[in-house]
Amino acid sequence: MKITSNIFQVGGQEESHSSDASIYLIADRGEVALVDSGTGLGHNKLMENIQKLGIAPGSIKYLFLTHCHYDHTGGAYKLRKATGCKIIAHKLDAVYIEEGDNDVTAASWYGTFMEKTPVDIKVETKEAEFIIGSLQIRFYHTPGHSPGSSVLSAVSDGKLVLFGQDVHGPLNESLLSNRKEYVDSLEFLLSLEADILCEGHFGVYYDKDVVSDFIGSFL
Ligand SMILES: [Zn+2]
Numbered sequence: 001m002k003i004t005s006n007i008f009q010v011g012g013q014e015e016s017h018s019s020d021a022s023i024y025l026i027a028d029r030g031e032v033a034l035v036d037s038g039t040g041l042g043h044n045k046l047m048e049n050i051q052k053l054g055i056a057p058g059s060i061k062y063l064f065l066t067h068c069h070y071d072h073t074g075g076a077y078k079l080r081k082a083t084g085c086k087i088i089a090h091k092l093d094a095v096y097i098e099e100g101d102n103d104v105t106a107a108s109w110y111g112t113f114m115e116k117t118p119v120d121i122k123v124e125t126k127e128a129e130f131i132i133g134s135l136q137i138r139f140y141h142t143p144g145h146s147p148g149s150s151v152l153s154a155v156s157d158g159k160l161v162l163f164g165q166d167v168h169g170p171l172n173e174s175l176l177s178n179r180k181e182y183v184d185s186l187e188f189l190l191s192l193e194a195d196i197l198c199e200g201h202f203g204v205y206y207d208k209d210v211v212s213d214f215i216g217s218f219l
């Protein structure tokens, strides 16, 4: 599914596997990044969807993991092996991805396990920037749903696109959620005034007002 001329949805509940959170692809001038990996149960379908866009797996430079949860990260190990991409996550969640912690990643909720997956670049700051072609990808640490939850943004076709993923939460003790941090992060997301929100489970929201209503509804 095309979202802008640089951004596509290539995986998710309908697109790759029923347990997968949404997987987005960012492409510009021959460079490609993915936002989240899904569970890996739909790996072959995901690779097919990427190739249908005319994208060679080897051109995938980065795999951003918005947080450690299995429905967003379980497939990262296979993707890194298949494409040679570098995995990027905030350091506070990277630890659970690297250790393969089945509780904090919620793999145990799915009756499975989290593969111990190397995180090549661990973001330690509140904000960071990565480049894909001519696009600047902003990485923001927005804790609450999990300690290292993060969002990404990029401007494409003149629109500010926010990859918010689990904007909706939930908050749960075993996921090490923090209500105060979550509220602060939602307020920060509102302040970005994004034109398009790519969410992890609820699809894509278009227009500033619709995006802010959706984010605001969780405050
Ligand atoms: Zn989550």
Ligand SMILES: [Zn+2]
Pocket: 021, 069, 071, 072, 166, 200, 201
């Ligand atoms: Zn999720």
